[in-house]
Amino acid sequence: MQTRNKVLDDVAQLMQNALGVAHGAKSEAETALKGLVDRWLADRNLVTREEFDAVRAMAQKAREENAALQARLDALEAAAAAPKDADPA
Structure with a gap:
């Protein structure tokens, strides 16, 4: 008798990978936004x-x-x- 379901394991792995990609995308978006704001502020001579x-x-x-x-x-x-x-x- 198998105690773990292969389909559920695959779905869990897929969700874990999706969360990793989402986290990476969030980090990239924050970096891009920070760069944009820094450039905007630099252009304003603040x-x-x-x-x-x-x-x-x-x-x-x-x-x-x-x-x-x-x-x-x-x-x-x-x-x-x-x-x-x-x-x-």
Whole structure:
């Protein structure tokens, strides 16, 4: 007595092969779509997140330096505008 049916084994093998092909097709479709989106974005001259973060860090540093220079300038102007203690006469 045979416990396994040959027809069912063949159908199961066929379904397994079909799933493998479907998985491969899905991977190829995802790769093709990713390439298409990457090309579309590159054509639009958009920046990457890394580039954006680098420019944002540079702008933050420039703002901090600008604030420090403004404080120094204000101190120098205040010192220049203060009356002199010593009278030259």
